[in-house]
Amino acid sequence: MSSLIVEGGHRLQGNISPQGAKNEALEVICATLLTPERVVISNLPDIADVRNLISLIEEMGVETEHIDNNTVSFSAKEIDTEYLYSEQFRKKAQSLRGSVMIVGPLLARFGKAILPKPGGDKIGRRRLDTHFWGWQKLGAEFEYDELGKYYNITAPNGLKGCYMLLDEASVTGTANIIMAAVLASGVTTIYNAACEPYIQQLCKMLVRMGAKITGIGSNLLTICGVDYLGGTDHKMLPDMIEVGSFIGVAAMTGSDIVLENVGIDDLGIMPECFRRLGVNMEVEGDNIHVRQDEIYAIDSFMDGSIMTFSDAPWPGLSPDLLSIFLVVATQAKGSVLIHQKMFESRLFFVDKLIDMGAKIILCDPHRAAVIGAGKFHCLHSTNMVSPDIRAGIAMLIAALGARGTSRIQNINQIDRGYERIDERLNKLGAHIIRSEE
Ligand SMILES: CC(=O)N[C@H]1[C@@H](OP(=O)(O)OP(=O)(O)OC[C@H]2O[C@@H](n3ccc(=O)[nH]c3=O)[C@H](O)[C@@H]2O)O[C@H](CO)[C@@H](O)[C@@H]1O
Numbered sequence: 360m361s362s363l364i365v366e367g368g369h370r371l372q373g374n375i376s377p378q379g380a381k382n383e384a385l386e387v388i389c390a391t392l393l394t395p396e397r398v399v400i401s402n403l404p405d406i407a408d409v410r411n412l413i414s415l416i417e418e419m420g421v422e423t424e425h426i427d428n429n430t431v432s433f434s435a436k437e438i439d440t441e442y443l444y445s446e447q448f449r450k451k452a453q454s455l456r457g458s459v460m461i462v463g464p465l466l467a468r469f470g471k472a473i474l475p476k477p478g479g480d481k482i483g484r485r486r487l488d489t490h491f492w493g494w495q496k497l498g499a500e501f502e503y504d505e506l507g508k509y510y511n512i513t514a515p516n517g518l519k520g521c522y523m524l525l526d527e528a529s530v531t532g533t534a535n536i537i538m539a540a541v542l543a544s545g546v547t548t549i550y551n552a553a554c555e556p557y558i559q560q561l562c563k564m565l566v567r568m569g570a571k572i573t574g575i576g577s578n579l580l581t582i583c584g585v586d587y588l589g590g591t592d593h594k595m596l597p598d599m600i601e602v603g604s605f606i607g608v609a610a611m612t613g614s615d616i617v618l619e620n621v622g623i624d625d626l627g628i629m630p631e632c633f634r635r636l637g638v639n640m641e642v643e644g645d646n647i648h649v650r651q652d653e654i655y656a657i658d659s660f661m662d663g664s665i666m667t668f669s670d671a672p673w674p675g676l677s678p679d680l681l682s683i684f685l686v687v688a689t690q691a692k693g694s695v696l697i698h699q700k701m702f703e704s705r706l707f708f709v710d711k712l713i714d715m716g717a718k719i720i721l722c723d724p725h726r727a728a729v730i731g732a733g734k735f736h737c738l739h740s741t742n743m744v745s746p747d748i749r750a751g752i753a754m755l756i757a758a759l760g761a762r763g764t765s766r767i768q769n770i771n772q773i774d775r776g777y778e779r780i781d782e783r784l785n786k787l788g789a790h791i792i793r794s795e796e
């Protein structure tokens with residue numbers, strides 16, 4: 360099991376740019392299946408999830424050309440739909456969450472798809488009802504194959520647009536329904552659609568490919584189906600969760616770091632939330648400058664009550680950022696309640712932070728109260744195993760700010776979503792060694 364050995368307590372300094380967004384990458388790579396023409400995607404992060412998804416669609420017959428480390432062209436001229444029924448496909452699809460989004464495009468273009476249980480973080484229930492309900496509304500049928508353990512989804516009479524009100528603003532669910540609806544006949548209206556920047560990016564890319572979508576950026580999308588989509592070039596946004604992770608690294612290590620080209624207009628309320636934690640940072644054009652600071656103090660609400668950070672569908676705070684806020688709060692002065700509403704198994708990693716000396720009460724699976732001890736009570740090192748991608752990065756942030764040397768195991772969880780994180784942080788002065796033991 361690979362691990363990171365982290366010598367904490369070093370201040371970092373310098374400039375760093377975020378990678379392209381993992382969750383956008385998974386959507387737009389799946390969207391390349393909608394056209395036989397060439398689609399070139401740039402600013403793709405070189406991370407395990409993206410490599411696995413590209414290899415999955417290559418095995419389905421998509422031709423790819425790696426133009427440079429972060430730019431790939433895709434040509435889905437011919438797709439071997441029989442491959443979907445192979446054991447190999449099912450195994451690979453189960454390695455990442457994003458694989459669920461190949462269903463929408465395949466259903467739209469070929470009228471059939473299969474869905475094995477997708478992978479991704481084990482952070483609580485991750486139901487797919489919204490996806491299935493949306494496809495069904497468009498006219499698809501599905502049955503479960505007990506033997507193969509997958510859903511067989513077909514559209515025997517093609518897909519037909521309709522009005523739908525989603526039961527929840529599921530991100531991958533919305534992406535999947537959009538990708539099915541762009542080639543359906545007639546008009547599809549999706550209300551309570553997820554509308555985060557990566558969904559907006561997907562829609563903008565589809566529009567450049569010839570799709571007719573209005574309402575982009577809102578939770579009411581209207582899609583007028585077309586017969587054919589063509590190729591395009593698409594540049595991905597910076598990864599907002601990585602931006603948040605780097606702000607967290609800077610705050611915990613008391614470092615002066617400039618985050619370059621963060622895509623400030625698409626970060627939502629995240630920078631303001633770091634300010635509420637007391638992190639001293641300035642927006643300079645499209646950069647965020649986190650200033651070296653010994654002390655950061657958590658705000659309280661206007662009535663003096665304890666600050667709460669909770670997740671909500673966009674433009675609320677992403678649930679993927681809460682583990683990062685939580686770890687940063689351990690070294691702030693003051694208290695904060697972290698309320699993870701969407702997922703129920705994402706906060707258990709706080710046990711490890713408690714071992715490191717952090718003052719945290721896990722109230723229940725969804726809520727943790729953090730009593731920030733300030734930098735005077737430095738965390739101490741420990742050995743830990745990363746249970747999921749964001750707990751993993753939070754552990755890395757804790758280890759960088761702690762006294763002594765920590766070991767983080769199961770770092771393939773971190774590598775799923777962070778490109779060469781050890782190398783990039785070492786360039787700023789971190790002391791991280793990757794070990795294959
Ligand atoms: C590959 C990918 O893009 N993964 C992201 C995607 O996962 P994913 O698309 O799987 O997550 P969903 O948006 O479907 O929902 C996440 C969880 O939140 C709950 N929920 C969702 C919407 C809502 O209005 N109310 C509600 O309670 C769902 O029941 C589910 O338990 O979105 C999540 C929520 O931003 C992120 O954590 C994941 O990083």
Ligand SMILES: C=C(OP(=O)(O)O)C(=O)O
Nearest residue numbers: 456457479480679748749
């Ligand atoms: C939960 C996450 O990812 P995934 O949906 O790919 O498991 C995440 O990126 O924090």
